[in-house]
Amino acid sequence: MTIQPTRCSNAALRRATRSVGQLYDDALAPSGLRTTQYGLLGMIRRLGTPTMGELAEAMVMDLSGLAHTLKPLTRDGYLSVVPDPRDRRARRIALTTSGAAKLAEATPLWRAAQDRFDAAFGPERAALLRDLLHELALPEFRTTFGERHEAASEPDRAS
Numbered sequence: 674m675t676i677q678p679t680r681c682s683n684a685a686l687r688r689a690t691r692s693v694g695q696l697y698d699d700a701l702a703p704s705g706l707r708t709t710q711y712g713l714l715g716m717i718r719r720l721g722t723p724t725m726g727e728l729a730e731a732m733v734m735d736l737s738g739l740a741h742t743l744k745p746l747t748r749d750g751y752l753s754v755v756p757d758p759r760d761r762r763a764r765r766i767a768l769t770t771s772g773a774a775k776l777a778e779a780t781p782l783w784r785a786a787q788d789r790f791d792a793a794f795g796p797e798r799a800a801l802l803r804d805l806l807h808e809l810a811l812p813e814f815r816t817t818f819g820e821r822h823e824a825a826s827e828p829d830r831a832s
Contacts, residue, residue, distance in 0.1 A: 686809075693790070700786035704779035710746055711783055714768060714776045717752065722765045724757060733810050751775050 679685050697708040706714070716731055717723065723731065729739045743766065746752045751772030757763035768776070791799045808814060 696790070697783070697786050700789075701779055701782050704775065704782055706775065706779050709742055711776070711779050713742060713746065714751060714772055714779075717766055717768050718773070718776060722767045724763045724765055725754075726763070728766055746772070 679688075694708055701708060701711055704711075713728075713732065716728065720727060720731060725736055725739060728734075729736050732739065734742070743752060743754070747754055749771075750769055753767045753769055754764050755767065757765050794802070
């Protein structure tokens with residue numbers, strides 16, 4: 674069956690994300706991690722010991738979805754969730770020694786998948802795609818998207 678391209682940007686992005694996500698999940702399977710988990714471990718490594726809110730913002734996730742995704746990583750000992758020493762109400766996420774080792778184990782698998790993606794899609798197109806997707810995840814895009822909706826839905830004040 675041939676599927677025609679859709680004019681819905683959201684549907685096209687979700688379909689592509691599911692397709693590519695399955696390829697990366699298959700590549701990471703020997704490590705026992707899913708791509709979402711690998712991405713979280715990598716982001717935590719980059720951020721240091723982020724608060725739940727900082728990590729949710731960086732991952733463009735809501736707090737409940739993030740907490741759900743962190744549970745198995747915490748259970749398996751890859752992450753620790755501790756109160757912030759300066760604000761006991763905030764919780765910080767830290768990569769454990771086991772988590773750093775799991776990330777190191779999975780990184781060559783991810784790198785191989787990344788290399789295969791670039792080879793199949795073309796390195797220049799792959800780099801452009803990543804740049805464009807990065808722009809879509811920026812707060813500025815979300816703000817512009819919302820402003821355009823608000824402007825379109827305002828009643829005509831000229832009458």
